[in-house]
Amino acid sequence: MADVSLKQVRKSYGNVEVIKGVDIEIEDGEFVVFVGPSGCGKSTLLRMIAGLEDITSGTLEIGGRVVNDVQPKDRGIAMVFQTYAIFPHMSVRENVAFGLTIAGASKEEKDRKALEAARILQMEHLLDRRPSQLSGGQRQRVAIGRAIVRDPEVFLFDEPLSNLDAALRMDMRMEIGKLHKHLSATMVYVTHDQVEAMTLADKIVVLRDGIVQQIGAPMDLYHNPANLFVAGFIGSPAMNFMDVEVLDQSADGVTVKAPALDPVKLPGVGEAFTANSKAKLGIRPQYLSVAPDTHAGALHGKVALVERLGTETVVNVELTRGGRIVAALAEDRPLELGTDIALGFDPGQAHLFNETNT
Amino acid sequence: MAIVTQDNHGLRLAVRYLVLILVALVFMFPLVFMLVSSLKPTAQLLSDTSSLRAFLPVGDISLENYAAAFRRAPIGLFVFNSIFITLVTVCASLFLCSLAAFSFTYLNWKGNGIVLSVILATLIIPFETIAIPLLLWVSRLPWVGMEGIEFGWLNTYHVQIVPWIADALTVFLFVQFFKDLPRELIEAARAEGASWWQIYRRVVMPLSGPVLATAAILKSLKMYNEQYLWPLIVVQDEAHRPIMVGLGYFFQLNVAWGEVMAYLSVITIPVLAFYLVLQRAFIASIASTGVKG
Ligand SMILES: Nc1ncnc2c1ncn2[C@@H]1O[C@H](COP(=O)(O)OP(=O)(O)OP(=O)(O)O)[C@@H](O)[C@H]1O
Ligand SMILES: [Mg+2]
Numbered sequence: 022m023a024d025v026s027l028k029q030v031r032k033s034y035g036n037v038e039v040i041k042g043v044d045i046e047i048e049d050g051e052f053v054v055f056v057g058p059s060g061c062g063k064s065t066l067l068r069m070i071a072g073l074e075d076i077t078s079g080t081l082e083i084g085g086r087v088v089n090d091v092q093p094k095d096r097g098i099a100m101v102f103q104t105y106a107i108f109p110h111m112s113v114r115e116n117v118a119f120g121l122t123i124a125g126a127s128k129e130e131k132d133r134k135a136l137e138a139a140r141i142l143q144m145e146h147l148l149d150r151r152p153s154q155l156s157g158g159q160r161q162r163v164a165i166g167r168a169i170v171r172d173p174e175v176f177l178f179d180e181p182l183s184n185l186d187a188a189l190r191m192d193m194r195m196e197i198g199k200l201h202k203h204l205s206a207t208m209v210y211v212t213h214d215q216v217e218a219m220t221l222a223d224k225i226v227v228l229r230d231g232i233v234q235q236i237g238a239p240m241d242l243y244h245n246p247a248n249l250f251v252a253g254f255i256g257s258p259a260m261n262f263m264d265v266e267v268l269d270q271s272a273d274g275v276t277v278k279a280p281a282l283d284p285v286k287l288p289g290v291g292e293a294f295t296a297n298s299k300a301k302l303g304i305r306p307q308y309l310s311v312a313p314d315t316h317a318g319a320l321h322g323k324v325a326l327v328e329r330l331g332t333e334t335v336v337n338v339e340l341t342r343g344g345r346i347v348a349a350l351a352e353d354r355p356l357e358l359g360t361d362i363a364l365g366f367d368p369g370q371a372h373l374f375n376e377t378n379t
Numbered sequence: 380m381a382i383v384t385q386d387n388h389g390l391r392l393a394v395r396y397l398v399l400i401l402v403a404l405v406f407m408f409p410l411v412f413m414l415v416s417s418l419k420p421t422a423q424l425l426s427d428t429s430s431l432r433a434f435l436p437v438g439d440i441s442l443e444n445y446a447a448a449f450r451r452a453p454i455g456l457f458v459f460n461s462i463f464i465t466l467v468t469v470c471a472s473l474f475l476c477s478l479a480a481f482s483f484t485y486l487n488w489k490g491n492g493i494v495l496s497v498i499l500a501t502l503i504i505p506f507e508t509i510a511i512p513l514l515l516w517v518s519r520l521p522w523v524g525m526e527g528i529e530f531g532w533l534n535t536y537h538v539q540i541v542p543w544i545a546d547a548l549t550v551f552l553f554v555q556f557f558k559d560l561p562r563e564l565i566e567a568a569r570a571e572g573a574s575w576w577q578i579y580r581r582v583v584m585p586l587s588g589p590v591l592a593t594a595a596i597l598k599s600l601k602m603y604n605e606q607y608l609w610p611l612i613v614v615q616d617e618a619h620r621p622i623m624v625g626l627g628y629f630f631q632l633n634v635a636w637g638e639v640m641a642y643l644s645v646i647t648i649p650v651l652a653f654y655l656v657l658q659r660a661f662i663a664s665i666a667s668t669g670v671k672g
Contacts, residue, residue, distance in 0.1 A: 093572075094570075119573075124572060
């Protein structure tokens with residue numbers, strides 16, 4: 022059993038604190054993804070779990086054992102790096118079997134396990150090649166193969182796919198998903214890529230400046246972001262935010278208004294807001310749609326930018342009464358720049374944040 | 380037009396080759412002079428130096444100088460001694476200095492930066508300043524030999540080897556090289572369960588071919604060509620004498636220049652052979668360090 026538990030984990034380089042008291046519980050067999058902006062400490066946290074960085078304070082447990090002072094080799098982990106980090110002087114077979122060689126395994130065992138890993142990753146035909154004769158995707162397969170053969174309890178991935186092109190990234194993403202099902206091992210995965218995070222994760226950890234912002238299932242974060250940061254970070258294109266004034270608060274909802282927005286009642290906004298205070302309204306671009314001109318509560322403006330992606334059309338709208346808003350309209354729509362447009366939204370899908378939630 | 384251009388091109392090429400040949404000749408003159416002179420009797424050798432004949436094998440040519448040189452000094456022994464001392468020192472030095480550099484680069488111990496800078500600072504101390512203190516030391520150090528523990532290292536091979544094993548320049552070369560190896564390779568090996576020793580042996584050393592060649596070449600040249608002062612003061616017996624000290628045999632009352640040239644030609648052969656075998660690594664290593672041999 023290998024659950025991973027971080028309790029008030031901190032990390033300082035000199036007197037700069039980069040991880041500021043992180044608590045995360047990762048259950049056995051779970052696929053957990055760390056996301057956050059560049060420099061927020063994702064890699065540092067992962068490397069602390071691996072044992073490549075020491076922990077300044079707090080405790081880290083793997084499989085119920087405190088491993089703060091345990092060497093990486095004794096933690097039962099395997100790590101896959103963004104730069105693959107496969108050994109250039111060894112064949113693929115030797116690379117994959119490296120951990121077994123280190124552990125003093127017999128030749129038969131090494132060959133058997135290397136072949137087995139190669140089969141899982143469909144790279145049997147590559148076993149006798151040198152790393153320099155492999156493509157990026159194949160190299161990453163080798164790195165994953167090297168991680169598999171040792172049967173680690175916890176797999177750690179640090180942006181394993183970010184050096185690959187889009188098509189390959191999708192393939193490998195699916196492979197990793199399959200691998201997780203097949204091995205049912207605990208996996209911790211760092212990425213910049215929303216799609217990777219949303220599709221692979223059982224649980225996403227959103228980090229910012231070394232602080233956990235929210236932990237939850239992908240759809241949890243998407244539908245119920247705990248704060249402005251998570252709301253803005255998860256989802257693409259990013260959520261629209263609008264400064265609003267709270268007019269009224271009652272049991273069945275909160276009424277808000279803004280210069281660009283006529284008063285509208287938002288049902289089911291959980292937090293307590295007081296009348297006459299300021300707040301931020303959040304609307305996902307996907308929940309905006311083209312409305313008839315007369316629609317009450319519509320946002321009026323002119324089309325400022327159009328990105329036609331085929332499956333959807335992302336429209337940047339300059340609002341007549343000030344501000345900008347981005348809408349992701351279903352399907353392809355040939356919109357002329359400068360045309361008038363009215364966008365409506367379902368108040369039930371909108372989010373409201375206290376402005377202190379930055 | 381085309382023909383003119385081609386002529387022009389050919390001419391330019393010819394000029395370029397001419398210049399290259401001239402430069403090569405300038406560098407080869409001493410070598411040619413040495414070889415040619417080693418074939419001449421001393422009297423002719425001295426009179427030839429005033430003309431271009433100095434570089435030409437003319438006049439009374441024979442191998443007599445070689446025979447005389449071998450009669451005068453145990454040249455084979457000296458060459459063997461130098462090669463032996465060089466080989467052992469270079470191997471030990473590569474091993475020890477790469478281990479030290481490994482520790483400085485990858486193991487985060489307190490103060491490693493300071494210790495490294497102190498070691499590098501020793502590069503500016505000329506050997507002559509520490510020769511005498513070192514002599515006092517080695518004349519008292521114990522050594523476990525055939526007959527149990529002995530004190531004093533004078534007149535041995537190891538007195539000519541051990542002080543040269545730890546070498547700041549070699550450590551520096553390795554540190555520079557190790558710093559440029561991708562850090563993830565080391566980390567991947569650690570995550571795969573390798574101990575530091577296994578990382579050194581199975582990951583870092585196999586990737587260190589270029590720096591091993593560079594360090595080996597620089598160190599070999601130094602050990603073979605430049606060992607004079609130290610052996611002169613710590614080795615009195617003939618059995619352990621290296622080539623450069625052996626040169627002294629030919630500088631007695633009357634300097635037999637012909638024999639000197641013959642001796643020098645003989646001791647140059649191993650270096651030339653070494654150079655020819657490792658020519659490419661040689662050029663790469665000199666170019667990579669900017670250090671001239
Ligand atoms: N060895 C180090 N010394 C000092 N500061 C460091 C060191 N390593 C990382 N940091 C700092 O710690 C912070 C977190 O770095 P980390 O690499 O974990 O970020 P990240 O979230 O992985 O970013 P990215 O998405 O760009 O990979 C950064 O501000 C970085 O500058
Ligand atoms: Mg990172």
